[in-house]
Amino acid sequence: MxxxxxxxxxxxxxxxxxxxxxxxxxxxxxxxDSPSTRALARFVEHLSTxxxxxxxxxxxxxxxxxxxxxxxxxxxxxDYVDVFDLSRHQTLYLTYWSDGDTRRRGSALAAIxxxxxxxxxxxxxxxxxxxxxxxxxxxxARADLPAGRELLIExxxxxxxxxxxLLDRGSAYAGVLRAICDTLPGESPxxxxxxxxxxxxxxxxxxxxLESGDPxxxxxFTAQDMAAMTRTSPRPDARVEARR
Numbered sequence: 180m181x182x183x184x185x186x187x188x189x190x191x192x193x194x195x196x197x198x199x200x201x202x203x204x205x206x207x208x209x210x211x212d213s214p215s216t217r218a219l220a221r222f223v224e225h226l227s228t229x230x231x232x233x234x235x236x237x238x239x240x241x242x243x244x245x246x247x248x249x250x251x252x253x254x255x256x257x258d259y260v261d262v263f264d265l266s267r268h269q270t271l272y273l274t275y276w277s278d279g280d281t282r283r284r285g286s287a288l289a290a291i292x293x294x295x296x297x298x299x300x301x302x303x304x305x306x307x308x309x310x311x312x313x314x315x316x317x318x319x320a321r322a323d324l325p326a327g328r329e330l331l332i333e334x335x336x337x338x339x340x341x342x343x344x345l346l347d348r349g350s351a352y353a354g355v356l357r358a359i360c361d362t363l364p365g366e367s368p369x370x371x372x373x374x375x376x377x378x379x380x381x382x383x384x385x386x387x388x389l390e391s392g393d394p395x396x397x398x399x400f401t402a403q404d405m406a407a408m409t410r411t412s413p414r415p416d417a418r419v420e421a422r423r
Contacts, residue, residue, distance in 0.1 A: 192229075197229065200226050200227040204223050218357045273310040
């Protein structure tokens with residue numbers, strides 16, 4: 180449930196998501212008390228206040244609100260776009276933090292895709308890269324908890340770097356990353372240098388001109404298929420339906 184709620188709250192706060200906040204709050208209330216449930220409950224309350232029109236004196240500019248007024252739905256949406264869509268400093272694509280825009284990233288994306296396939300579930304990524312954090316969280320919550328949790332542990336350094344970047348920004352979304360990290364073994368690092376040391380190897384500095392949304396990085400291929408990309412590129416609008 181922690182992973183399912185985190186997956187939803189890390190997605191764009193449209194009307195459908197905001198209408199679900201009472202359900203999310205109720206689901207969290209049924210769980211045993213823990214740092215993760217408390218952190219998520221606070222963030223769900225942050226989303227809920229926008230639709231109720233509440234006021235609060237505890238918010239400031241770092242959370243995207245204005246004065247003592249709770250954020251409106253439009254405030255939440257602008258904040259989400261500013262945090263996750265207009266900057267790579269808090270990107271939710273986990274392999275970007277470990278591999279950057281390098282050739283290695285293609286193999287990392289293919290490995291995650293294979294994990295999805297091995298679960299025996301039909302996977303439709305709706306055009307997203309396979310390392311998109313809300314997708315991995317939903318996979319863990321609904322398809323294969325051990326395999327999904329292993330992916331989160333494998334990319335723990337990326338999760339911690341996102342959390343620290345959100346903390347530096349003063350974003351309320353840092354609480355969601357805190358909740359996820361608290362479900363994993365060991366303590367979270369207190370600084371970026373320690374988080375970087377958690378990676379198995381430093382990312383290559385070589386860049387090959389692949390942007391995070393480039394069609395050549397979409398999870399359409401096996402590792403063998405990706406080796407042939409220099410000869411054939413997939414259609415930019417191709418959709419993903421990976422079967423075991």
